[in-house]
Amino acid sequence: MIHQLLRLAKENNLDGINLDFENVYEEDGEWFTQFVRELTPRAHNQGLVISVDITFISNSNQWSEFYERAELAEAADFLIVMAYDQHWATSPQAGSVASLQWVEQNLQELLEVVPNEHLLLGIPLYTRLWEENNGEVSSTALTMEEAERWVKEKGLTLELAGSTGQEYVQATIDGTTYKMWLENETSLGKRIGLMEKYKLAGIASWSIYFADQEAWEFINEQLYKK
Template identity: 25%
Template sequence: MSFLIGIGLFSFGSHRSFAQTQTPISFAYLYGRPPSSFEASINRTNGTFNRVSPTYFGVNADGSLDLTSIDTQFINDMHQKSIKVIPRLTADWNKKLGEKALANREVLAAQIAKAVNKYHLDGVNVDLEDLGPSDKQALTQLTALLKQKLGKKEVSVAVAANPAGWTAGWQGSYDDRALAKVSDYIILMAYDESYAGSAPGPVAGLPFVTKSIDYALNQGVPKDKLVLGIPLYGRIWNTDMSVSGSSVPLYEVNTIMAKFHPSLTYSQSQQTPVATFAVGNNSHFRLNSWSDPLPVGVYTLYYENHDSISSKLNAVTANDLGGSAVWSIGQDDPALWTFYKAALNPIQGIH
């Protein structure tokens, strides 16, 4: 049985006031899997998504565009399904590369616009992370340049969750209000509340998510421009912290359930499922192909299931947000796609 249907179902309500006339954005990042697998990954979601974002746009050492892995057949196939292809621009969490990109923004924006037009893409998603408050204005200017050059094509920006209104650190690099004015929509990365190296806790507890939504709206982001990012992974810790917040794809949670038969609880306050289990001497279990086997010990796994994801989608509809985004396809459990689309758009139930 899929972990997504193992705990009592969360009841999502229909609160959307604009859904009858506006189809919610349903955005899927494609990452961490071979590009040859992208189409099959999208096909198995049963028409859930109307936008996909492969990582075609990187940054070279001089701040110019690093154009990689363009798959024209994939682009054509997505268009035949009425799915927009909006590549992600990333510096791979490299502060120096990100700053080079911003310093070279005039050239970079022109290069991106040329690539978008050449390959019949539908826009760009700006996902530059690990910057700082001094980069805030330049990031807004890059976004404005892209929108100016791309015209009717879509420009979106991924921004940090900021439930506490931090102005320092990488959260301080985003001027949500200004970015919303120069882009088509803002993708709120409402995850990594707990992270690699942190104390055990949820990846995206509902209070963290709702406070992050409130912050963005209070900053002046129009609700129909705000898109809620949802994680398709969990994180795992053991009691001696030798494993400390390692990422666990949702499909791997099913394997853990079958192999270790963990004790399951559900936090109503956090709207997050939690699994606890022991690993013995001869388990030889690896979280992924490149990691060492889990050492002997007692583990706590915070993850996402039907109830927790439904609670986040309910926050989208309750706040009349523009839609949702997932990080990332390839980490998902196929059971998600039996309910996700209807939960995001309960009035229409279609995309």
């Protein structure tokens, strides 16, 4: 696998490789760490940077506990914390994908085991449109452009939603209540602010297809402002 990754990186003139291993049994976590230990020096010989995606710390063994975060921070160049989903696609309760308060609390805990200079903050570039009807809750993932279009089509006004650090809309239409916590310049600016506050190595994002051109320009301005 290492050989194939390095070959593909060379053929495609890549700058590095990002490893996103999820749903791993807790007892196999040490073997994932060893894989990274063996990949990184060979990648460095090829001029590549190695980053590893991790989750916030939780008691879910296949989602969180298999990551040996301190050891992975030593083995790779960077760790990227996937700072989402606080409320996931099938969550029984509507809510933000990643409220600022939730992100910061979990980030503080993570920084007790991962050095800030090795950590990148993963930020979501999508939101969920929640529907509540007769006690049933469902959601649809939207890109930034799709979310903005939906708000305009419904003629709604954005409001700042307290500790989430995000703009929020809610409307009841034909008996169905819609809720959405938006990802836009407001939330992006505050997420980058967390990166700066804790002196992290940078940010990462999921996914490139979810952001519009204005968002990329804003991110660039915030990261490289004088």
